[in-house]
Amino acid sequence: MVRASAPCHMTDRANFPIAVYPPVNERNRAFMSTPRFSLSRVMCALAASFMLAIGAVAQSEIPPTDLPLDSLVNFRAPTANWQTARGLGGDPRIEKLLTTLPGTGILVNNPTPAARGHLFTAWEHGDLELDLDFLMTAGSNSGVYLMGRYEVQLFDSWGVKVPTVADCGSIYERWDGARGKGREGYEGVAPRANASRAPGLWQHLQIEFQAPRFDATGRKIANARFIKVALNDFVIHENVEVTGPTRSAAFTDEGPLGPLMIQGDHGSVALRAITYKRFDQAARLSVDDLTYKLYTTMPKEKMGDYEATVPTGSGSVRQFSGEEVPPSGKFVIVYTGTLVVPIAGTYAFQAAADRGADPVTVLVDGHPVVEPIQSGGYTRPLVLTAGRHSIRLDYMHGSNRKSGFKLIAEGPSVARRELSAPKSTKLAGAKSTPEPVSEILIEPAADRVRLQRSFVPFTPKKHLYAINVGTPDGLHYAYDFETAAMLRVWRGKFLDTFEVWDGRGENQLGKPAGPALTLSAKPVLALIESSAHDWPDQPDPLWSSQGYQLEPNGQPIFHFTLATLRATDRIAPATATHGLTRTLLITGKKTDWESWVLLAEAEQITPQPNGRGYIIGDRAYYLDLPAQSPVRPFVRTRYGRQQLVAPITKATLDQPIVYTLVW
Numbered sequence: 001m002v003r004a005s006a007p008c009h010m011t012d013r014a015n016f017p018i019a020v021y022p023p024v025n026e027r028n029r030a031f032m033s034t035p036r037f038s039l040s041r042v043m044c045a046l047a048a049s050f051m052l053a054i055g056a057v058a059q060s061e062i063p064p065t066d067l068p069l070d071s072l073v074n075f076r077a078p079t080a081n082w083q084t085a086r087g088l089g090g091d092p093r094i095e096k097l098l099t100t101l102p103g104t105g106i107l108v109n110n111p112t113p114a115a116r117g118h119l120f121t122a123w124e125h126g127d128l129e130l131d132l133d134f135l136m137t138a139g140s141n142s143g144v145y146l147m148g149r150y151e152v153q154l155f156d157s158w159g160v161k162v163p164t165v166a167d168c169g170s171i172y173e174r175w176d177g178a179r180g181k182g183r184e185g186y187e188g189v190a191p192r193a194n195a196s197r198a199p200g201l202w203q204h205l206q207i208e209f210q211a212p213r214f215d216a217t218g219r220k221i222a223n224a225r226f227i228k229v230a231l232n233d234f235v236i237h238e239n240v241e242v243t244g245p246t247r248s249a250a251f252t253d254e255g256p257l258g259p260l261m262i263q264g265d266h267g268s269v270a271l272r273a274i275t276y277k278r279f280d281q282a283a284r285l286s287v288d289d290l291t292y293k294l295y296t297t298m299p300k301e302k303m304g305d306y307e308a309t310v311p312t313g314s315g316s317v318r319q320f321s322g323e324e325v326p327p328s329g330k331f332v333i334v335y336t337g338t339l340v341v342p343i344a345g346t347y348a349f350q351a352a353a354d355r356g357a358d359p360v361t362v363l364v365d366g367h368p369v370v371e372p373i374q375s376g377g378y379t380r381p382l383v384l385t386a387g388r389h390s391i392r393l394d395y396m397h398g399s400n401r402k403s404g405f406k407l408i409a410e411g412p413s414v415a416r417r418e419l420s421a422p423k424s425t426k427l428a429g430a431k432s433t434p435e436p437v438s439e440i441l442i443e444p445a446a447d448r449v450r451l452q453r454s455f456v457p458f459t460p461k462k463h464l465y466a467i468n469v470g471t472p473d474g475l476h477y478a479y480d481f482e483t484a485a486m487l488r489v490w491r492g493k494f495l496d497t498f499e500v501w502d503g504r505g506e507n508q509l510g511k512p513a514g515p516a517l518t519l520s521a522k523p524v525l526a527l528i529e530s531s532a533h534d535w536p537d538q539p540d541p542l543w544s545s546q547g548y549q550l551e552p553n554g555q556p557i558f559h560f561t562l563a564t565l566r567a568t569d570r571i572a573p574a575t576a577t578h579g580l581t582r583t584l585l586i587t588g589k590k591t592d593w594e595s596w597v598l599l600a601e602a603e604q605i606t607p608q609p610n611g612r613g614y615i616i617g618d619r620a621y622y623l624d625l626p627a628q629s630p631v632r633p634f635v636r637t638r639y640g641r642q643q644l645v646a647p648i649t650k651a652t653l654d655q656p657i658v659y660t661l662v663w
Contacts, residue, residue, distance in 0.1 A: 061348035061379050062410050064131065064275035067121070070104040079117030081264055083108050088270060088619075091609050092137045092200030098268045107271045109142070109264045116265040118250065120148065124257040126211035127279035127415060131204070133272045135619065138199040140267030143172065146209045147258030148250040150224050150242050154205075154269060157196040159578040161474060165189065168196040169205075169231040171240050175247035187243060191229075191236035193492045195515035198578070198662050202272075202619045206230040211281070212254050220254060234515035256281070279415040283342040287391065287419060290337035291316050292324050306332045320393060320407050321420040328403055332396045339364060339391040341384045345412030351377040351393075353405050360405055361394040370407075372396070384411070440498045441513055444470040449554035454500050454510030456480070456487055458521055463487060465545070468510050469556060470494035473573040475580055476512065481545040483523040483538075484560055484569055489580055489661060490516035517621060517663045520601050524569075525562050525586070525648075527593040534638045535598055535645075564589040565648070577624065579662035586648050586657070595648040597633075597657055599623060605635050605642040613659070614644060621663035630655045 072078045086103025097110045109119070128146060134154055136142070142154040150171070157167040165173050165188030173188025197203045207229050213222035223244075229237035245252055250261050262271065294313035295306040317324055320335055341347065349369040351360035359372030364384065370377035372394075397403045410416040444450035449471050456466040456478045465481040476494050478487040492514025499509040523539045546559035558569040566588040574581040584597060602617035613624040614635075623644065625633075633646040646657055 060129075060277075060410060060416060061350065061381055062277070062346065062412070064129065064277045067274040067276065069107050069272065069274070074122050076120040076122055076259065078119055079264070080115035081109055081111045081117060082119050083110075085270075088135065088200075089609070092135065092268075093198065093622075094138065094610075096137055096139070096268065098135075098137060098270055105272060107262075107274075109262070109269050111265055111267065118145075118264045119262040120250070120259040121261075122259075123278075124259050125276070125278045126257050126281055128207070128209045128211075128260075129277040129279075130207040130209070130260070130274075131276070132274040133202045133204055135202050135270040136199055137268045140199070140269060141263075142266055142269040143248075143263040144205065144207070145246075145249060145261035145263065146207070146224070147211060147255075148261040149245040149254065149258055150209075150226075151246040151249065151263075152205070152207060152226075152229060154263075155196075156199050156267075157194055158198045160194050160196070163190050163194040167191065167194060168203075169194075169229065169236045171226060171229075171237060171242065172246040174242075174244055185247065188246075189237065189240050191231065193234060193236060193514055195231040195234040195236055195492075197232060198622065200615075200619065201621060201663065204230075204232055206233075211256060213281070214256055224254075232515055232517075277415075278413065280343070280413040283411075283414045285342065285347075285409050285411065285414060285417060285419065286340045287319065288338040288340060288388075289316075290318065290320070290335055292336075293334045294324060294326075295332040295334070296326075296330070307334070319419065319421040321395075321405055325395070325403055326397075328397075328400050330398050330400075331403075332394065335391075335393040335395075337391055339389045341386050341389060341411070343412055343414060344384065344386045346381050346383050347409060347411040347414075348379055348381040350379050350408045351405060358395065358397050358403070358405065360396075360407070361392075362407065363390075363392045365389050438498060439496045439513070440501055441493060441495070442470075442497055443494045444472050444554075446472055447553065448472065449556070450494065451554070451556060452495055452497065452510055454495075454497065455508045457509050457511060458487055458518075462509065463521065467548075467556075468495050469571070471555075471573050473575065474514075475573040475578070476514070477571060477580060478510075478512075479558065479571070480521060481558075481560075482543070483521060484545075484558065484567070485521050485524055486519050486571065486580075486582075486661075487521055488512065488516045488518045489663065490514045491578075519661075520598070522598055522601060524584070525560075525565065525567060525595065525597055527563065527591055527595055529593055531594065531636070535601065535643055561588075562595070563591050565591065565595060574660045574662075577660055577662050579622075579624070579660045581658065581660040584657045585654070586652075587654050590648065590650060590653060597646045597648065599633055599644040599646060599657075599659055601641055601643045603641055605644050616644075621661060624660040624662055626658050629658060631657045 068074060069084055084104045085100035085106045085108050087101040088098055089101055090099030098108050100108050136156050138156055140156050143151040145151045153168060153170040153172045155168040157163060160167055169191035171189040173185035175184050177184050208227040210225040210227055212220050212224045215221050224242045226237050226240040228235060293311040295309055296312045325333060349362050351362060351370045360370055360377040361372045362370035364382055367382055369380050369382050395405050406418060407420040408416055408418050442452060452468045454468060456463045463480050466478055468478050470476045474491055477489045480487055490512040494513055496511045496513045499507040522535055522537060526536050527540055540562060542563040544561050546561060548556040548558045550556055555572055560567050565586055568585045570583045571580055600616045600623055606615040608615055613622060616623055631646050631652050633644050635642050635644055
């Protein structure tokens with residue numbers, strides 16, 4: 001049997017059962033004095049909570065525009081197959097048409113032989129950022145056409161291991177019958193992974209699109225381009241060029257503008273939460289008259305203190321963060337210049353240090369738009385008139401780490417743009433080095449399950465005593481030894497261990513290499529004083545992991561105890577449903593307190609219409625139960641959240657609790 005210990009450099013390497021360390025009280029005082037309690041492990045956990053990834057620029061600060069779905073007035077002459085609804089019923093895993101609930105807020109397409117028209121927005125767009133949720137029935141087919149011409153495919157691709165240009169999220173192929181039979185389709189791009197969810201679940205699509213460019217005579221000078229496409233928060237395309245309209249486009253020509261189109265003639269689809277940002281191609285922020293002063297004195301905490309000293313360098317530059325920034329060392333660089341604003345409105349500026357914890361300050365007309373914090377700055381949007389405004393940027397670098405920063409700005413109809421330029425200088429005599437590796441992928445063998453210990457990233461803190469389990473079926477999960485929780489599940493590629501091994505491996509993070517679904521980190525088994533009490537966030541002091549055993553193919557069976565209860569926990573692929581089946585067996589002696597198993601927690605948990613299980617959350621995933629399950633869970637509500645629980649009684653001891661997660 002393998003025991004679990006954290007992969008942390010700060011702790012001793014003893015393999016001991018897992019425990020958690022709650023505040024001292026009468027119940028756990030005796031526990032803290034036992035050998036299982038280790039102060040070094042507490043210090044490891046505290047230190048790990050501060051090991052944060054830095055340098056990333058936050059998401060947009062300018063809110064998008066909502067497309068109202070309280071009626072169809074925002075669409076051009078909608079056909080009868082389109083309607084609004086407040087929700088969905090039925091079972092989209094089985095039924096071909098969507099069952100609608102009267103009301104508004106959701107857009108539903110149920111095509112019929114008599115009504116199967118596409119849906120067009122009343123407005124047109126060029127460059128566009130688009131977000132929407134969509135839901136499909138089994139076998140359904142639809143598509144989102146940017147400018148009515150360039151399709152991102154919507155399709156029920158659930159369970160497909162190697163996606164093609166026909167699968168969900170693909171940039172659909174162009175079509176030319178003159179190319180000959182079997183060769184009509186060309187230039188389609190399949191998604192880099194199948195990020196699709198099961199029929200009847202809401203899925204999230206994000207598109208960043210750049211329209212084709214035309215000169216003053218109308219001649220096309222640049223093709224349309226998908227800058228980024230993400231499906232269910234997994235990036236499936238980056239920088240894909242499209243030379244012309246894809247198959248079944250509404251228009252065969254190309255132009256600077258066109259409506260957004262949703263395909264309506266192939267299958268049932270529902271959409272909601274449609275938001276967008278339209279951008280003016282000609283509207284660009286720019287910086288003029290930019291100068292800098294470099295101070296190599298020790299940076300002070302207060303902005304401007306260093307200006308009392310003589311600068312060691314100064315001059316004029318075209319952009320921020322260019323040749324003038326030293327490669328390392330302790331310094332402050334101050335830029336001043338003029339910001340040229342094309343359109344009046346609210347603008348947001350974001351700054352982030354490339355490495356280290358370097359603060360950045362940005363002032364526009366003397367107003368702070370970026371205030372310094374660790375690893376960059378805090379954004380303060382500012383209303384600006386069209387025209388010229390003063391801008392100042394202070395970048396403070398206080399270590400020998402590599403220096404550098406990014407400054408990004410955006411505004412009304414003004415796309416996010418980096419105002420900084422990457423450094424291009426090399427130290428004299430320095431040898432060229434290859435680009436750093438950004439991922440280290442590991443995969444299970446064709447016939448054996450693979451296990452990899454690591455810290456597991458999870459909001460609000462990473463989990464230290466965890467393991468990643470990868471299966472040959474392409475269904476993987478992260479398991480927390482301290483709570484027996486499945487932290488997340490995913491499909492496709494297994495694990496990116498770059499942050500486990502990069503440099504000194506300080507972060508030690510193992511990250512899913514495929515599209516993931518994040519679950520709950522709460523203990524799967526808990527002692528509840530009474531049914532009125534909420535589920536604990538942390539494991540009980542009487543909890544202890546007993547490690548795991550391996551089956552011949554490497555499949556782990558986890559063991560843990562809670563007071564007088566003992567548990568075995570097996571999680572393995574369910575091939576028929578493309579999900580993961582959990583078999584949890586609780587044995588031992590029942591405690592005086594109530595003991596329950598937590599199957600799921602969400603804001604809402606809804607019984608499936610066929611009685612075979614539950615829909616978890618806002619159609620986030622399914623929890624299926626065997627038809628003849630001896631243990632029947634129930635839903636309880638605490639503090640606005642619902643919990644699907646199974647009580648452990650004398651009758652249910654020694655009875656396996658079996659359920660399957662389908663997503």
